[in-house]
Amino acid sequence: MLHLNKLTKQYATGDKALTSVELEIPKGQVVALIGPSGAGKSTLIRCINRLVEPTSGTVTLNGKELTKLGSGALRQARRRMGMIFQEYALVERLTVMENVLSGRLGYVGFWRSFFRIYPQSDVDEAFRLLERVGLDHMADKRADELSGGQRQRVGIARALIQDPELLLVDEPTASLDPKTSRQIMRLICELCAERDLAAIINIHDVALAQMFVQRVVGLRFGEIVYDGPPDQLKPETLTEIYGEEDWEATIEKIDDEELDEAEQGAVA
Numbered sequence: 377m378l379h380l381n382k383l384t385k386q387y388a389t390g391d392k393a394l395t396s397v398e399l400e401i402p403k404g405q406v407v408a409l410i411g412p413s414g415a416g417k418s419t420l421i422r423c424i425n426r427l428v429e430p431t432s433g434t435v436t437l438n439g440k441e442l443t444k445l446g447s448g449a450l451r452q453a454r455r456r457m458g459m460i461f462q463e464y465a466l467v468e469r470l471t472v473m474e475n476v477l478s479g480r481l482g483y484v485g486f487w488r489s490f491f492r493i494y495p496q497s498d499v500d501e502a503f504r505l506l507e508r509v510g511l512d513h514m515a516d517k518r519a520d521e522l523s524g525g526q527r528q529r530v531g532i533a534r535a536l537i538q539d540p541e542l543l544l545v546d547e548p549t550a551s552l553d554p555k556t557s558r559q560i561m562r563l564i565c566e567l568c569a570e571r572d573l574a575a576i577i578n579i580h581d582v583a584l585a586q587m588f589v590q591r592v593v594g595l596r597f598g599e600i601v602y603d604g605p606p607d608q609l610k611p612e613t614l615t616e617i618y619g620e621e622d623w624e625a626t627i628e629k630i631d632d633e634e635l636d637e638a639e640q641g642a643v644a
């Protein structure tokens with residue numbers, strides 16, 4: 377369980393990105409974080425693993441208060457938080473397998489990590505994960521030879537090999553085409569369900585979020601203005617989050633696409 381208590385972030389520039397955010401996410405729940413540009417979505421995700429230091433408030437993950445950890449303990453806690461990025465953050469000249477295994481770097485000792493020597497159990501697990509994300513036949517390919525969707529699958533496998541207690545996902549589909557975006561969202565949500573893993577997914581595409589997650593949290597000016605199921609997100613709520621727009625079109629689009637999907641029996 378993740379608990380954010382009165383989480384506040386004010387940058388040195390004076391920009392207040394988060395104001396007293398209260399959020400509880402139980403084990404296994406996938407939450408989509410939506411909101412306009414500048415609402416504080418990335419800041420919220422990064423305050424959880426303290427890539428950004430919160431100004432005040434607390435972050436507690438499974439009983440451990442992350443906001444009061446010193447640097448050594450924080451490093452250990454970060455091992456259990458997998459992060460998936462918009463631009464994948466792969467090492468281009470390394471193979472798929474090496475990129476996945478790099479998710480274990482926080483667990484192996486200094487010299488092993490220096491020479492990138494991993495225990496056989498890690499290699500076996502990396503193969504299992506590559507198979508699960510559909511890339512087992514590409515283990516030896518270099519990352520720079522992959523498509524965007526394949527890269528994101530590597531990013532997902534790398535996050536999962538950390539054996540995370542929480543997944544922090546920052547715009548995972550922003551660089552992908554619509555079909556691949558759906559496959560990636562479906563894959564992330566399926567993997568979380570299989571592992572009873574909680575995730576926060578920062579996502580711009582509201583329709584895509586509504587298709588796959590159980591809960592949507594809407595941020596505006598650093599405050600939560602919606603927290604509820606995706607089907608309760610009405611045009612008025614979207615207007616409150618994003619401002620005036622023709623939201624019927626967005627909501628209808630979901631219905632059409634869901635039908636389309638069901639008819640085609642599309643698989644990830």
Ligand SMILES: Nc1ncnc2c1ncn2[C@@H]1O[C@H](COP(=O)(O)OP(=O)(O)OP(=O)(O)O)[C@@H](O)[C@H]1O
Binds near residue numbers: 387
């Ligand atoms: N490093 C920083 N220094 C100063 N201000 C920042 C910094 N990072 C973000 N901000 C400010 O904090 C606010 C929230 O930014 P944040 O990037 O968290 O929003 P976001 O919802 O993720 O936006 P986007 O969807 O465009 O990525 C904005 O006003 C932004 O200008």
